[in-house]
Amino acid sequence: MSAIGVEAFGICKRFGTFQALSDVSMKVHPGSVHGLLGENGAGKSTLVKCLLGYYRADEGSLLVDSKEAVIERPADADALGLGMVYQHFTLVPSMTVAENLVMARRNVPGIIDWKSESAALEEFMRGMPFKVPLHVPTGSLAAGERQKTEIVKQLYLRRQFLVLDEPTSVLTPQEADEMLGLIRGLAHSGQLTIVIITHKLKEVAKFVDEVTVLRRGRFAGAGSVRYLGPTELTAMMIGEAHEPAEPERLGEPSDEIQLQVRDLRTAADGGRAGLSIAELTVRAREIVGIAGVSGNGQKTLVEVLGGQQPIESGSVDVGGIPYDASREQAQARHVRVLPEEPLRNGCVPNMTVVDNLALRSFDRDAAGTQRGWLDLAGMAARAREMIAAYGIRAPSPQAPIGVLSGGNVQRCVLARELDGDVKLLIVANPCFGLDVKAVAETRARIMAARNAGTAVLLISEDLDEIMELSDRIAVMHGGQVVHQMPAAGADPQEIGRHMLGHE
Amino acid sequence: MPALDSIATIAVAMLAGSLRVSTPFLFVSLGECLTEKSGRINLGNEGVLVLGAMVAYAVSFETGNPWVGVLAAAFAGMLLGGLHGVMCSLARVNDVAMGIAIMLAGTGIAFYFGKPYVQPSAPLLPGIPFGFWLESDRFRNALLVSPLFLLGVAAAFGLHWFLRTTRAGLRIRIVGDSQDAALALGLPIDRTRLLATACGSALAGIGGAFLSLCYPGSWNEGLSSGQGLMAVALVVFARWNPINCVYASLLFGAAGALGPSLQTVGFTWGYYLFYAAPYAVTLIVLIATSHGGRSLRGMPGQLSIGR
Numbered sequence: 001m002s003a004i005g006v007e008a009f010g011i012c013k014r015f016g017t018f019q020a021l022s023d024v025s026m027k028v029h030p031g032s033v034h035g036l037l038g039e040n041g042a043g044k045s046t047l048v049k050c051l052l053g054y055y056r057a058d059e060g061s062l063l064v065d066s067k068e069a070v071i072e073r074p075a076d077a078d079a080l081g082l083g084m085v086y087q088h089f090t091l092v093p094s095m096t097v098a099e100n101l102v103m104a105r106r107n108v109p110g111i112i113d114w115k116s117e118s119a120a121l122e123e124f125m126r127g128m129p130f131k132v133p134l135h136v137p138t139g140s141l142a143a144g145e146r147q148k149t150e151i152v153k154q155l156y157l158r159r160q161f162l163v164l165d166e167p168t169s170v171l172t173p174q175e176a177d178e179m180l181g182l183i184r185g186l187a188h189s190g191q192l193t194i195v196i197i198t199h200k201l202k203e204v205a206k207f208v209d210e211v212t213v214l215r216r217g218r219f220a221g222a223g224s225v226r227y228l229g230p231t232e233l234t235a236m237m238i239g240e241a242h243e244p245a246e247p248e249r250l251g252e253p254s255d256e257i258q259l260q261v262r263d264l265r266t267a268a269d270g271g272r273a274g275l276s277i278a279e280l281t282v283r284a285r286e287i288v289g290i291a292g293v294s295g296n297g298q299k300t301l302v303e304v305l306g307g308q309q310p311i312e313s314g315s316v317d318v319g320g321i322p323y324d325a326s327r328e329q330a331q332a333r334h335v336r337v338l339p340e341e342p343l344r345n346g347c348v349p350n351m352t353v354v355d356n357l358a359l360r361s362f363d364r365d366a367a368g369t370q371r372g373w374l375d376l377a378g379m380a381a382r383a384r385e386m387i388a389a390y391g392i393r394a395p396s397p398q399a400p401i402g403v404l405s406g407g408n409v410q411r412c413v414l415a416r417e418l419d420g421d422v423k424l425l426i427v428a429n430p431c432f433g434l435d436v437k438a439v440a441e442t443r444a445r446i447m448a449a450r451n452a453g454t455a456v457l458l459i460s461e462d463l464d465e466i467m468e469l470s471d472r473i474a475v476m477h478g479g480q481v482v483h484q485m486p487a488a489g490a491d492p493q494e495i496g497r498h499m500l501g502h503e
Numbered sequence: 504m505p506a507l508d509s510i511a512t513i514a515v516a517m518l519a520g521s522l523r524v525s526t527p528f529l530f531v532s533l534g535e536c537l538t539e540k541s542g543r544i545n546l547g548n549e550g551v552l553v554l555g556a557m558v559a560y561a562v563s564f565e566t567g568n569p570w571v572g573v574l575a576a577a578f579a580g581m582l583l584g585g586l587h588g589v590m591c592s593l594a595r596v597n598d599v600a601m602g603i604a605i606m607l608a609g610t611g612i613a614f615y616f617g618k619p620y621v622q623p624s625a626p627l628l629p630g631i632p633f634g635f636w637l638e639s640d641r642f643r644n645a646l647l648v649s650p651l652f653l654l655g656v657a658a659a660f661g662l663h664w665f666l667r668t669t670r671a672g673l674r675i676r677i678v679g680d681s682q683d684a685a686l687a688l689g690l691p692i693d694r695t696r697l698l699a700t701a702c703g704s705a706l707a708g709i710g711g712a713f714l715s716l717c718y719p720g721s722w723n724e725g726l727s728s729g730q731g732l733m734a735v736a737l738v739v740f741a742r743w744n745p746i747n748c749v750y751a752s753l754l755f756g757a758a759g760a761l762g763p764s765l766q767t768v769g770f771t772w773g774y775y776l777f778y779a780a781p782y783a784v785t786l787i788v789l790i791a792t793s794h795g796g797r798s799l800r801g802m803p804g805q806l807s808i809g810r
Binding site: 054073074075078086088089090091092093094095099102103104108109110111112114 | 668669670671673674676677680681683684686687688689801803804
């Protein structure tokens, strides 16, 4: 097994009227770690999917191991030794690791002799840089273990060229470092070539040899990481110089407790533990960041606070009074939620931008009393103000919100949730899938709300985001808050340890 | 001791009844299990059951051989299931709505072509007398087991083995559990589901053959009482495990036998109430196995009712 290089020339790919890639070229040297960079929607995934036969490029040619290659189906890429670990895992959750590995092979026998397959797999696993349990359904593995299983699967298939799509997005900092280090070792020993799709510039600086940068479906630059620092890479990615400005933190947290959660429990679901939170408080003018590996109860916590899931026992108090997350109480106590995947969890996709912007307030008049007839003119006027203030780009205020881009949906939900007097704001992964400028804007708005006296509970899988925005950090593991610390001077390594449940 | 005697009678009648009543449940639930493992639901199996019953009876009458009737029922089921499979692989066709259409089509076709076979009597499948050594007629009758029941139990173990140790079985599970994984492996999703649906309906067709050729052993329009639909609930109860389908079918069979058994000892109070026992069991099972906001253990990930 030895590493092979891949070169792509003049790749074009169009979906309907949308030109996803135009004349993109990339050269990956054998035995190197190559970074493929770009903002969301820049065409990174489309490019590698063309390499792997998942899509067929409309134009362009490929050289694999210095030989012209035609890749029309995934099986063609498979035969050439090219493989990919997708961002959305392609393990079958109900099947064991062993079943997943064997079924990924090209030559599976009609009847599988599990005894000898298991023995062969155990033998193979001994030579692996990381261990995964063979006879456990992959659905019950933690995200980090699933990621490792995906990589082990590719090594089991004897890949010589491997693409990793955002490989560290579900890992703790230690796991990410460990995994990237091992991958880099494999590449530099000449066993395989690695392409990493990422937007984490720290990882690029530490583990990547060369990069190719895409911007809006076009080639934007390439070169050795030795000569390209974060500033240059960011400029290539967004097409202009961008100075990362940390949003300014004004004033100290007040003593007034806005959110208090005590002994909160929810029911377990299919092998996953429910929530079991002894105590969690958020004060006014304070951002409390919840760190944790995805799938450790953060989503459930947002659902409980947003009224999407019932609690079994314990109490949730807002402003010192028990809170049941009903619409009446949310309006009365000024609680707002910015959920993850806002189009799915916070919008009605087929309703217009105006309607969606009014979801919080359409049934109340200015004095807060219920109204039967809607004030359509008032709603439209309010929407126009929000669209202007938040720079929302929509074909028309009467367009269904589902047709807007992710960043603009996020701006709409942000505009709606931050409208008026907000006492408590719950935010989940607010910058997921946004481009660099939208990220900076969103974070600045959250910080501005905090500075104005809002209590903010920030749930995020991006540890950097938590470190940047929080006043205090709480770490979740297995549905529990296992550690709390002030954000100033917090050590990412220590947070990572708690994320894994180590003391 | 008349009371004790009645209890014994009821127990024997229920055992016998549950062996008989459970067989159509078993075949339809195995077929439904196979189809749902591929990520598709087939409510049309109720129609397949009725069509299978009609075809089996008609072919048995015309050829004089009930086993040919069983094969014909399986084949008819395969055709109707295949139609469901083809329709569902078209874009934007909902499998639940399509299943209801197939169910109505199946019963309609069966009633239309079955009219001339209501009167004549076709040769039935003989039972295997496991109770030949017993003196009491009652017990001997109870242990007269249909070969189709044994075939069904064998099919359950066969299907369990198939889904765990064969390439085709694992491919069906991949397609049913994770479309992403199936695409990444380059598996033909629609074709796999089509075949799983067709084969599942072939099993359901055999269940229909049992109705007309074993028990009750005649063909008329009121033959099925919704077993094809209850089998869908039964598969949920069995957690998509073929072996569990056997136990679940026996339970549903016992519930179905409750009414007739009570009648044998002259217990006539609440006659219709006890006949409704299988439906009550269906309701109780569905309520007991569903928890608000939680996913069902063992459910194939691509099933449209679960997404």
